[in-house]
Amino acid sequence: IDFYADHPSNSTPPYQPLHGHNLYPNEQFKTILTSHITSILSLGAALMRCMAVALELPEDYFEQFTNPSFWVCRAIGYPPLTAEAREKNPDGVGCGAHSDYGCWTFLLADETKGALKVKSIDSKEGDEKWIDANPVEGCFVVNVGDMLMQWTNGLFRSTIHQVVHLGNNYRVSVPVFFEPAWDAKISPLQSCIDRTGGKARFGEVQYGEYLLEKVRNNF
Ligand SMILES: O=C(O)CCC(=O)C(=O)O
Numbered sequence: 001i002d003f004y005a006d007h008p009s010n011s012t013p014p015y016q017p018l019h020g021h022n023l024y025p026n027e028q029f030k031t032i033l034t035s036h037i038t039s040i041l042s043l044g045a046a047l048m049r050c051m052a053v054a055l056e057l058p059e060d061y062f063e064q065f066t067n068p069s070f071w072v073c074r075a076i077g078y079p080p081l082t083a084e085a086r087e088k089n090p091d092g093v094g095c096g097a098h099s100d101y102g103c104w105t106f107l108l109a110d111e112t113k114g115a116l117k118v119k120s121i122d123s124k125e126g127d128e129k130w131i132d133a134n135p136v137e138g139c140f141v142v143n144v145g146d147m148l149m150q151w152t153n154g155l156f157r158s159t160i161h162q163v164v165h166l167g168n169n170y171r172v173s174v175p176v177f178f179e180p181a182w183d184a185k186i187s188p189l190q191s192c193i194d195r196t197g198g199k200a201r202f203g204e205v206q207y208g209e210y211l212l213e214k215v216r217n218n219f
Pocket residue numbers: 074076095100107109116161163173175
């Protein structure tokens with residue numbers, strides 16, 4: 001189940017893709033989820049400030065792009081594979097290899113081990129291997145998203161990951177994606193271009209358009 005930030009131009013139906021209001025099963029669910037998302041938005045904004053300082057930019061540099069964040073919260077259930085499903089999907093891939101789209105992903109998952117796998121690429125040899133990103137109690141798994149890669153011209157890499165769940169339990173994970181604003185225009189920062197060979201590797205993207213394109217390809 002995906003929950004999205006309210007789009008600035010939400011009005012009345014018929015809604016455009018990714019517009020409209022979230023449907024919550026009940027008030028208690030809404031209260032708990034909203035409180036979690038509010039905390040994550042502060043955390044995401046704090047990390048953007050850290051990133052600005054690390055890149056020797058004014059601390060609030062990214063705020064113009066990320067406020068209001070077009071966040072997404074996803075509640076995912078991975079059921080155990082039945083014998084029949086295993087025949088069709090012997091590798092047990094529950095979520096295919098992809099990178100996340102925006103800035104930071106803050107993932108809370110249950111204690112299942114070996115399910116979330118991250119592609120590790122040796123920077124010298126280029127060798128690739130999948131490594132487990134197992135949950136650590138009291139911690140989030142944090143992914144770098146595509147927009148951070150584009151801003152930094154590849155200095156920060158959006159990591160490819162996938163979920164392979166071969167266990168007999170029903171795995172639950174709840175990522176919250178801290179993203180740019182819908183209308184934000186993202187292009188490589190000059191200082192990052194200078195640090196990565198002097199050539200821009202990415203053009204300008206409008207985040208909402210980028211997201212729509214990704215979602216259209218997924219579903
Ligand atoms: O379920 C997980 O651990 C990861 C899910 C994921 O990568 C995603 O929703 O983008």
